[in-house]
Amino acid sequence: MKPATVKESPxxxxxxxxxxxxxxxxxWANTVDASVSRGFTRLLEAVVxxxxxxxxxxxxxxxxxxxxxxxxxxxxxxxxxxxxHVASPRxxxxxxxxxxxxxxxxxxxxxxxxxxxxxLRIDLAEVKRRGLKFTHADFGDSDQLFPGxxxxxxxxxxxxxxxxxxxxxxxxxxxxxxxxxxxGYETGLFNTWLQTDxxxxxxxxxxxxxxxxxxxxxxxxxxxxxxxxLAFAIPANIARRVVAGLAADxxxxxxxxxxxxxxxxxxxxxxALKQNTGMLIxxxxxxxxxxxxxxxxxxxxxxxxGAPVDGRFPEQLPPILNIIASQPVGAxxxxxxxxxxxxxxxxxxxxxxxxxxxxxxxxxxxxxxxxKVSRAYARENQLDDxxxxxxxxxxxxxxxxxxxxxxGDIITKINQERVVSLELAKRLYADFVAxxxxxxxxxxxxxxxxxxxxxx
Amino acid sequence: MxxxxxxxxxxxxxxxxxxxxxxxxxxxxxxxxxxxxxxxVEFFTETELDRRPSxxxxxxxxxxxxLVLPPGAINSFxxxxxxxxxxxxxxxxxxSDYSSAEYLGQDPVSGWHFVRVEERxxxxxxxxxxxxxxxxxxxxxxxxxxxxxxxxGKDEDFKPYFMASRISYITSMPERTAIALADLAAxxxxxxxxxxxxxxxxxxGFGQTYLQYxxxxxxxxxxxxxxxxxxxxxxxxxxxxxLARIPASRSGRPIAWSGLYGxxxxxxxxATFLKLGDQSGCVVSEVLEGSPAEAAGIKNRDIILxxxxxxxxRFKPDRVVVGFVDRTLALRRPGDTVSLTVLRGSERIEVQxxxxxxxKMFREADRTYFERLGFTARExxxxxxxxxxxxxxxxxxxxxQFVKNNSPAGTAGLRQDDWxxxxxxxxxxxxxxxxxxxxxxxxxxxxxxxxxxxxRNGETAVLRVKLK
Numbered sequence: 001m002k003p004a005t006v007k008e009s010p011x012x013x014x015x016x017x018x019x020x021x022x023x024x025x026x027x028w029a030n031t032v033d034a035s036v037s038r039g040f041t042r043l044l045e046a047v048v049x050x051x052x053x054x055x056x057x058x059x060x061x062x063x064x065x066x067x068x069x070x071x072x073x074x075x076x077x078x079x080x081x082x083x084x085h086v087a088s089p090r091x092x093x094x095x096x097x098x099x100x101x102x103x104x105x106x107x108x109x110x111x112x113x114x115x116x117x118x119x120l121r122i123d124l125a126e127v128k129r130r131g132l133k134f135t136h137a138d139f140g141d142s143d144q145l146f147p148g149x150x151x152x153x154x155x156x157x158x159x160x161x162x163x164x165x166x167x168x169x170x171x172x173x174x175x176x177x178x179x180x181x182x183x184g185y186e187t188g189l190f191n192t193w194l195q196t197d198x199x200x201x202x203x204x205x206x207x208x209x210x211x212x213x214x215x216x217x218x219x220x221x222x223x224x225x226x227x228x229x230l231a232f233a234i235p236a237n238i239a240r241r242v243v244a245g246l247a248a249d250x251x252x253x254x255x256x257x258x259x260x261x262x263x264x265x266x267x268x269x270x271x272a273l274k275q276n277t278g279m280l281i282x283x284x285x286x287x288x289x290x291x292x293x294x295x296x297x298x299x300x301x302x303x304x305x306g307a308p309v310d311g312r313f314p315e316q317l318p319p320i321l322n323i324i325a326s327q328p329v330g331a332x333x334x335x336x337x338x339x340x341x342x343x344x345x346x347x348x349x350x351x352x353x354x355x356x357x358x359x360x361x362x363x364x365x366x367x368x369x370x371x372k373v374s375r376a377y378a379r380e381n382q383l384d385d386x387x388x389x390x391x392x393x394x395x396x397x398x399x400x401x402x403x404x405x406x407x408g409d410i411i412t413k414i415n416q417e418r419v420v421s422l423e424l425a426k427r428l429y430a431d432f433v434a435x436x437x438x439x440x441x442x443x444x445x446x447x448x449x450x451x452x453x454x455x456x
Numbered sequence: 457m458x459x460x461x462x463x464x465x466x467x468x469x470x471x472x473x474x475x476x477x478x479x480x481x482x483x484x485x486x487x488x489x490x491x492x493x494x495x496x497v498e499f500f501t502e503t504e505l506d507r508r509p510s511x512x513x514x515x516x517x518x519x520x521x522x523l524v525l526p527p528g529a530i531n532s533f534x535x536x537x538x539x540x541x542x543x544x545x546x547x548x549x550x551x552s553d554y555s556s557a558e559y560l561g562q563d564p565v566s567g568w569h570f571v572r573v574e575e576r577x578x579x580x581x582x583x584x585x586x587x588x589x590x591x592x593x594x595x596x597x598x599x600x601x602x603x604x605x606x607x608x609g610k611d612e613d614f615k616p617y618f619m620a621s622r623i624s625y626i627t628s629m630p631e632r633t634a635i636a637l638a639d640l641a642a643x644x645x646x647x648x649x650x651x652x653x654x655x656x657x658x659x660x661g662f663g664q665t666y667l668q669y670x671x672x673x674x675x676x677x678x679x680x681x682x683x684x685x686x687x688x689x690x691x692x693x694x695x696x697x698x699l700a701r702i703p704a705s706r707s708g709r710p711i712a713w714s715g716l717y718g719x720x721x722x723x724x725x726x727a728t729f730l731k732l733g734d735q736s737g738c739v740v741s742e743v744l745e746g747s748p749a750e751a752a753g754i755k756n757r758d759i760i761l762x763x764x765x766x767x768x769x770r771f772k773p774d775r776v777v778v779g780f781v782d783r784t785l786a787l788r789r790p791g792d793t794v795s796l797t798v799l800r801g802s803e804r805i806e807v808q809x810x811x812x813x814x815x816k817m818f819r820e821a822d823r824t825y826f827e828r829l830g831f832t833a834r835e836x837x838x839x840x841x842x843x844x845x846x847x848x849x850x851x852x853x854x855x856x857q858f859v860k861n862n863s864p865a866g867t868a869g870l871r872q873d874d875w876x877x878x879x880x881x882x883x884x885x886x887x888x889x890x891x892x893x894x895x896x897x898x899x900x901x902x903x904x905x906x907x908x909x910x911x912r913n914g915e916t917a918v919l920r921v922k923l924k
Contacts, residue, residue, distance in 0.1 A: 297916030
């Protein structure tokens with residue numbers, strides 16, 4: 001800025017600046033063009049459209065729904081990376097449209113709703129038989145992304161195959177967790193997200209977010225409904241690890257301690273902590289390893305297995321939680337904890353992390369669909385234990401609906417037997433089917449216990 | 457003095473003539489006389505920030521100026537000392553002329569609220585019991601005509617107006633209750649026979665299902681409820697004695713308590729399945745900790761079949777049996793013993809429960825509003841423990857009864873009903889301790905912030921409340 005004493009119209013200087021920028025842009029655009037021609041072409045050939053037919057259990061019967069998503073081929077042997085909310089274990093039919101517009105079947109290798117990622121494999125035998133060809137994309141380093149960097153989203157928004165949109169990285173470390181984000185499953189707790197203003201619409205899900213050279217830096221996952229250009233993608237560096245894990249085991253196993261953290265923000269003074277030290281425990285899940293070790297809300301975790309942690313800001317929490325989650329199940333974790341003036345060193349043994357969402361099933365002749373009560377669901381709803389089946393649908397005119405059962409009821413007993421597992425319920429249902437007779441159901445709703453008779 | 461004497465004399469004369477005249481009197485005369493058993497009551501509910509007016513019709517219970525307000529007229533969670541400035545209006549008299557009254561409390565059996573009007577108005581009132589039929593009338597039958605009174609709004613000086621209808625249906629809810637073809641009285645007001653005898657009390661009506669058609673919706677089912685007039689009334693034979701149930705204290709105590717939580721009706725189909733024939737029953741969802749039911753050995757999911765050896769009657773709809781059990785037990789007094797027959801699995805068990813006094817209720821809980829902090833701390837009472845599934849031994853802290861919008865506490869994320877367990881990192885055991893510590897913070901003008909540990913839906917959170 002020139003001092004005010006200089007009597008010069010501001011106009012010429014702005015014009016100069018613009019000119020400089022325009023030159024710079026042309027030069028930059030030229031170099032990008034060159035790489036687009038190579039990297040992008042290859043990338044575009046690796047992006048696929050995914051058509052999914054999946055089962056759903058929310059109407060009192062097993063029904064099928066169809067959806068469209070995107071994906072990107074990430075290996076020579078036909079592994080396709082997409083979103084967990086596109087391809088889940090509910091999928092009964094997965095078909096992939098290659099860049100060559102040929103359709104091929106695919107199978108689910110595994111999914112990980114926590115990071116909203118799923119891995120498919122193209123039917124290679126079919127590809128070989130039909131002489132089809134595909135290329136695969138390469139990952140870029142998502143840690144090198146900076147806000148303002150140009151990125152492109154490729155996918156199938158609203159079924160419009162191979163649509164490319166452009167935007168920038170709006171934020172490279174966005175934190176949000178969603179307790180029901182992926183088909184009712186939890187997501188986002190263990191990773192930060194890339195935020196971009198590249199247009200992401202329904203159907204973009206699972207498609208790649210790429211840099212100028214066509215390298216995959218993220219997997220597009222979601223946009224803010226009703227907002228303009230607020231979209232989120234899973235960083236490639238996380239996706240890479242998940243791909244390796246899913247390819248090897250079909251699932252990502254994580255560890256659980258039962259600590260719910262909160263950002264420290266301005267609480268360092270109150271807890272007499274040095275700046276940028278420690279993670280605040282907001283809450284401890286009842287019955288969890290952390291609860292058994294006596295931890296409670298207001299405790300500060302200073303180190304995990306000797307390594308200091310810093311949870312001052314919300315976006316610093318996922319990496320810390322990921323340290324815990326990455327421990328082998330059954331591993332011993334030693335924490336250094338500050339409680340007031342006390343220093344504690346609890347030793348915890350991790351458990352396997354489980355979703356709140358249990359397995360779903362349809363008892364067709366009862367017109368009843370259920371979801372197994374999980375430990376996490378029981379905790380969340382302050383149930384005594386994970387006994388029971390949550391009713392997620394009843395079909396009008398069928399025995400369950402006629403008896404008065406409804407969505408949200410928790411079936412705790414069938415013919416006086418406690419429903420400790422879905423398998424037990426299936427067995428009791430099989431008895432009913434083999435020899436139809438009235439069945440006595442005990443169900444709880446909002447802590448009220450009622451008895452129902454299901455009549456054949 | 458002379459004036460009031462004259463009034464008494466005329467009242468006495470009226471009472472003497474009432475019997476023979478009643479049959480002969482014209483309906484307008486009967487109406488005008490019975491309006492004297494009816495008033496409009498206005499009162500104010502004081503909250504942290506404002507005073508909210510309410511208006512309800514009420515009936516005169518006795519000659520001591522006792523008025524009965526319907527159960528829904530006052531939220532039973534509101535502490536009686538927050539109910540202010542009761543005003544009683546005579547129907548049709550200028551609304552500028554009103555008398556004051558005091559709140560007496562809520563009866564736990566009828567749910568009625570009792571209010572007593574100041575002396576000067578009492579002579580203008582006639583208790584509804586003055587219109588009781590001289591000889592007990594037989595239960596009304598279908599098709600019989602009844603009439604009642606409702607009141608216009610305050611802007612119309614609560615003008616009384618006449619309503620009438622015929623009985624279409626009589627049922628037990630569990631009280632004997634008549635349902636008329638059309639609205640015939642304001643809820644909470646008496647219903648009379650054609651001859652003017654007190655026949656019952658109108659209660660909040662039932663919703664009626666209609667289909668709503670509009671440009672966008674075709675046949676959208678909606679339920680309409682008239683809150684000012686009702687077609688349903690409880691028969692006098694059963695509810696007239698309740699008029700004498702004037703609470704001994706504003707808390708409504710003594711209140712009988714057995715500790716049976718979440719009673720649910722047993723379906724007839726279930727009874728058949730359990731080989732109970734046409735026996736009625738009630739499932740006990742939970743037995744509350746430290747309650748008479750627990751001491752008696754009742755278990756969660758027991759099915760109550762009989763009280764004091766008398767099998768529970770069967771009602772339609774099935775759920776009425778819950779009201780029957782509640783009412784039967786509520787009519788006992790703390791210290792009474794009640795015998796319950798329950799079904800556990802396939803075994804019938806007889807237990808004796810000693811009815812106890814209801815633990816401290818929400819409306820009785822102490823509370824303090826901290827204006828600078830922006831919230832009201834309320835004592836943690838028994839019901840809080842039930843709602844939060846907390847054992848008696850783990851009870852502590854206070855409940856955020858009210859949180860002011862955009863106040864320091866509200867901005868920090870405190871919400872109504874949050875359970876405050878710690879203040880500034882150390883546990884608060886009792887209400888007194890919490891209030892003492894919060895008062896110190898409130899009074900300290902130099903305080904910049906303080907920290908709460910709160911619990912909501914079983915999950916705790918640390919909240920930093922910034923004061924400046």
